[in-house]
Amino acid sequence: MSSQAPHSTLLIPGPIEFDDAVLQSMSHFAESHVSPAFVKVFGETLTMVRKLFQSTNPSAQPFVIAGSGTLGWDVVASNLIERGENALVLHSGYFADSFAACLETYGAHATQLKAPIGDRPSLEQIEQALKEKPYKLITITHVDTSTGVLSDIKRVTEVVRRVSPDTLVVVDGVCSVGCEEIAFDEWDLDVVLTASQKAIGCPPGLSILMLSGRAIDRFRSRKTPPSSYFASIANWMPVMQNYENNKPSYFATPPTQLVHALHTSLSQITARPMAERFAIHAKNSDRVKAAVAELGLRQLAPQPESQAHAMTAIYLPDGLTPADVLPGLLKRGVIFAAGLHKEIATRYIRFGHMGVSVTDPARNDIDKAIAALKEALTEAKQAKLVN
């Protein structure tokens, strides 16, 4: 039984439903950010971020900073590339446009390699693009929350290492960390940035990053200082290293309660093998995708290999909009998200299936949501006289 007040089940692609213990950690009593007790909690949290990324390489560096996931883009754009340098941005939805805008804010040239809606750039296209000019970094949206498209970051990285080995591989993992397989060291990734409120299962307000030794070296060999202050690796790295070595340190006051909540959620996640967690998400994704097909609906991402495992973006039947279907879901205690990709926002809905909603079968969230979707669709079709 949950200790939370009764509420509709939140099945959007983040924020997600939270475990009771995680929410209880959010109301931790006031604590100094430099007290031994908090230093220990923050240090352990950083060490668990390494586990989350299946990383054991001591030259990799985790960061946990007060901010939205978006802040991770600023960390990349203001520390790992300099004015006038080139970035290749793989586009599989809305978020690539924003990441490109962030890179350009700090003076980089962002070249977007765009795929049609529901698809991702092919390995051949990526190889071709990498051969055209030297790129300091390439960005990949692991799962684009606007389209539910999954990118194959392992194989993209293999292409990068073969064709342009010094290009940093930057993964936007906001909607993938904690649900999609990521082997940070083994796949030779350079940056994965994420947020707390998706598959990590902690309330929003934390920007979380993992940087490789190669990325740190790139930062250290900059010709110009970092072009952001709050997002500066120079300001944060000593703080993260000190806390993980059990020493207090100060740049800006850390969000103590959110760090406690992250500690609780990462303790739960890392208590079991990550492979098991990925498998649970894949299995539930299969159930959702099968149910969507059975309802005669199409996904934005038609190819199974490019379908995310923690969310499904679903085209509505012609003639229906999210406004016709979401209220019927809400009436049944289930919250999905409307479309986000500007060109087709009124034609689809998004179903998030991650975190406790899939790892805790006693919740029965997925079955309930599938049943609610079926009923809400029937009801909406009848109301609109749509077949």
Next chain:
Amino acid sequence: MSSQAPHSTLLIPGPIEFDDAVLQSMSHFAESHVSPAFVKVFGETLTMVRKLFQSTNPSAQPFVIAGSGTLGWDVVASNLIERGENALVLHSGYFADSFAACLETYGAHATQLKAPIGDRPSLEQIEQALKEKPYKLITITHVDTSTGVLSDIKRVTEVVRRVSPDTLVVVDGVCSVGCEEIAFDEWDLDVVLTASQKAIGCPPGLSILMLSGRAIDRFRSRKTPPSSYFASIANWMPVMQNYENNKPSYFATPPTQLVHALHTSLSQITARPMAERFAIHAKNSDRVKAAVAELGLRQLAPQPESQAHAMTAIYLPDGLTPADVLPGLLKRGVIFAAGLHKEIATRYIRFGHMGVSVTDPARNDIDKAIAALKEALTEAKQAKLVN
């Protein structure tokens, strides 16, 4: 009776002790950031930020963003001044150095007007500096948390308006908002930036700003785009305006639980006249300062008019360091902070007296802390054979 687990009383200059209801709001169940219920809460919160600043001018604009207080400096430095332009930074402690570093990160020229430790630049010095060259903005640390020095932002602003009327007046109110008098409209301020975890009494993780119409106009007339992405007013202003008009909007996921907590704390604060709140802080400050004098101790700020009302920075007797005194306080259930100003960090301690610790007399926090300080000092002197 508090529902919080037993813990030592946190009397550092932030984070501070939190009210039970505020902490309970931190564990609010999962909610979509674009749901009608959350949109209402966020919108009301923004409206209460106006009240907090005693502002009724519709052209002023509040911002609440996931981040530390430090992020407010980036908002100023990347939106309200351009590369090569001049900023005058009034120095009354550690935080002016950092604000200057932030301004220079984004390309402004920061000229610091430094006062000796424990003091603040005089109005004559400020007037003189403003006459020397044109400054796009002036920054004032309202209360410098490293020294406990209070600046007279009202009179400084009068000087600015008389001598250099177009210079934006930017107040770092991290340790002053919610405890020191601020009349945003009446005093003609342009920016006050703050954080959630000090006198506002909400856990850390929120950067809060108030901008005047003049500041917004300055932003709108930039010759170059904002030089930060996450701190860009262009990205955040439509979001804040939409939420306050009860419409969902998206740039980055807001920290929903922290916004609930801020809503609760601001509801409590704005339920009574702000003048009453300032008076309570002043009265308790007087008690603390009298007790400090009675113990034969000196403050870093010798002049009463430049002493903060929500914290006191106290020189230790010669021969004692924070490490000699803080454990004795902790043993008695009270947490003070060590020194922060690099040049004298080992010679003083900081006592924060704000928020529920002064507004809720039933807690008895201040009397307990004064008694503990007296005993801990006596004990430390005996141990070190100091008179």
